[in-house]
Amino acid sequence: MIKSDRPIFVIGCPRSGTTMLQLMLHSHPRIGVPPETRFVVPGYYRRFVFGDLREEVNRRRLGQWIVTDKDTKFKELKLDGDRFIEDVVAGPPTLGSAIGIAFRSYAEQFGKARWGDKRPSYYHYVDILLRLFPDAQFIHLIRDGRDCVASLKEMPWYTKDVFHAVNNWAEAIDFGRRHAKNLPADSYYELRYEDLTRDPETELRGLCGFLGEEYDPAMSEPCHVARQAIPQNRVWHLNTHGDVTTARTGSWKARLEPWEVSLCETVLAERLTANGYELTGAPKADKAHVTAVSKVEAKRRAARRRKDLRDRINRFREPGPVAAQLTTRQLGELARV
Template sequence: MLHSHPRIAVPPETRFVVPGYYRRFVFGDLREPGNRRRLAKWIVNDKDTKFKELKLDGDKLIEDIVAGPPTLGSAMGIAFRSYAEQYGKSRWGDKRPSYYHHVDLLLRLFPDAQFVHLIRDGRDCVASLKEMPWYTKDIFHAVVNWAEAIDYGRRHAKNLPADSYYELRYENLTADPATELAGLCEFLGEDYDPAMCEPSHVARVAIPQHKVWHSNTHGEVTTARSGSWRTRLEPWEISVCETVLGERLQAFGYEPSGAPKAEKAHVEACEKAASKRRWARRRKELRDRVNRLREPSPVAAQLTTRQLGELAKV
């Protein structure tokens, strides 16, 4: 829907922003052109970055990054800017569900970033994850994943400025896209365009064919998937969702089905998964705090007027 806006480009999910941030020491001081070239080649050539799905000229992008500002955020921003330019657009975004727990990192890279949190019924999210060909974890991790997303969203809503964080519900968006997208555009400082309600026209171009799990983007906006958890989840899975996520679900207007309380072993499995994820994340955050003290070069992008304004304050 956002990619259907005449001024905004949102590519298929990329995988170089967060990994590139944590690999920044590998590339060295980006004030050295040779190190910017190393970073650019990694973005373009590494199979895990998903760069090929942007359909950009890799050699040209490498030279653009070498010639650009000497920061990690600038290099990544140039890649997204180039993607937007091939569609004749001036703004860009990026989408990955896991970004919800990397907001601090993303703000370091892009100080003027705006965050859009799309919330969907947790039971539908769990059902969807179960069916994804790339999802390898069990239902307990899926349940915890949604709980974390909601908890982080609440934290961001509380701590981020009003012009940096926007929240909307999937069910409202599919039921009345024009109204919901008009509100989103107001937050983004853009004029609403009716083309946003017909994303299938750009999906044929922007969504890679191998991503069959995004096939619904090729049709009209529909509410058919809302509440489909009733037939896609087993009764015991519904119990797990509603027992563990109950308060969070109801806080966003998702009514419980009246399923019986989940078995103790299932609840404990969720708690174990949550603890494991929490400690892994804390270890990573601690390492990053230490690493920030010895960064080889500036991180923040220096591509937009607002970003350069933030730099001037420093």
């Protein structure tokens, strides 16, 4: 049987356990998933800056931006920048190919034939990721929204308030529903953090079946690769350096104020119960608090619509194709054109 080389993307609300899942996948002998980078979506929106990638000089400009821009976090991949740039120049003339070469090179450092990427906010950008990687597979990890909100509140990098945190989880669930409805069964997969931590082997066997891979016991002990795949300065991921545990499940009960529990259960009730999470019967939230969440949702929805409209218009004037031409499926699609 031909082994799959399809890209894998881990998505979900921030603080839903996606880093733990990243490490579980990275523990597989065939899959390499690096620390978070920031050049996939920004590179897509900057594609006009680089011009027609069928011209070598433009591919070099793209490779140099990925390597040298201070915001791309290319250094997290620990790759030779000069070699990467030359690989981009010699590679297929598309944006997806250049990005794919970066992740493929990361996986090859560990002798692995397949790559993945993890960034929670990717749930907003599945359409764009599919333009770049038409054969991609997506894994959506879902965690109790109350635990996600409680954890987000405590993160040093999360500068928003609890109303934004509640909206974050609602968005992730709503986008997930849309993806489940619109994507083929072999492209989208959901699992719950609580199930994954309670019975890692069973859940990972199911996930491997979706990916077309054999389960490996090392996946259930991801702490062994944490130092390798998690930057040391990210202290909020310290829990990933220990054994998989259910200790954090339901910790929102001690971390949320009563009014915050009411807010979560008022705004998120249907989404929580639909995903198997029981409500406490907390009193209805204050109307002002519910209104605050609604205002955040409306503002974010309007911003997304404006951005999506601009992108749809921009697609008519793209300087060249964007889809990657690296994997078996991608090359097969190219041959049929």
